[in-house]
Amino acid sequence: MRNLLIVDSFSVENTPVITLALPFPFIRTSRRRRGRTSVLQRARGIDARPWNVFVVVALVACTLGYLALVNSNATAGYELHDLESRAAELQDETRQLEITTISMQSEERVASRIVDMGYVDVAQVRYLAQDRVVARR
Numbered sequence: 001m002r003n004l005l006i007v008d009s010f011s012v013e014n015t016p017v018i019t020l021a022l023p024f025p026f027i028r029t030s031r032r033r034r035g036r037t038s039v040l041q042r043a044r045g046i047d048a049r050p051w052n053v054f055v056v057v058a059l060v061a062c063t064l065g066y067l068a069l070v071n072s073n074a075t076a077g078y079e080l081h082d083l084e085s086r087a088a089e090l091q092d093e094t095r096q097l098e099i100t101t102i103s104m105q106s107e108e109r110v111a112s113r114i115v116d117m118g119y120v121d122v123a124q125v126r127y128l129a130q131d132r133v134v135a136r137r
Contacts, residue, residue, distance in 0.1 A: 103109065
């Protein structure tokens with residue numbers, strides 16, 4: 001009964017009925033305590049702790065990288081939405097300016113501006129002949 005702690009023993013009419021024995025965890029065994037390692041790791045002498053640390057660090061790095069990518073994509077989506085709405089506003093403004101330009105260039109508008117500025121109609125129009133030289137060097 002090595003490494004056992006007897007918790008309770010009682011008897012009825014001088015005959016033992018039950019004896020409870022529990023393993024005593026504080027007694028050190030001759031065997032060295034090992035972590036959770038497989039048989040192959042023990043046989044090859046591989047320590048799993050550095051690999052566990054590496055895996056945890058790699059997972060944290062991948063998680064942070066993923067969060068950074070998701071954040072940049074979300075930010076780019078908001079910026080794209082803002083640019084699309086700005087493009088729609090500029091298209092509306094362009095249409096309004098085109099309508100204003102067309103209305104300013106209408107024949108009635110031009111005729112009324114000619115009269116307002118004091119221009120008069122030409123009675124006779126004379127054109128220059130092509131064979132005559134107008135300017136010389």
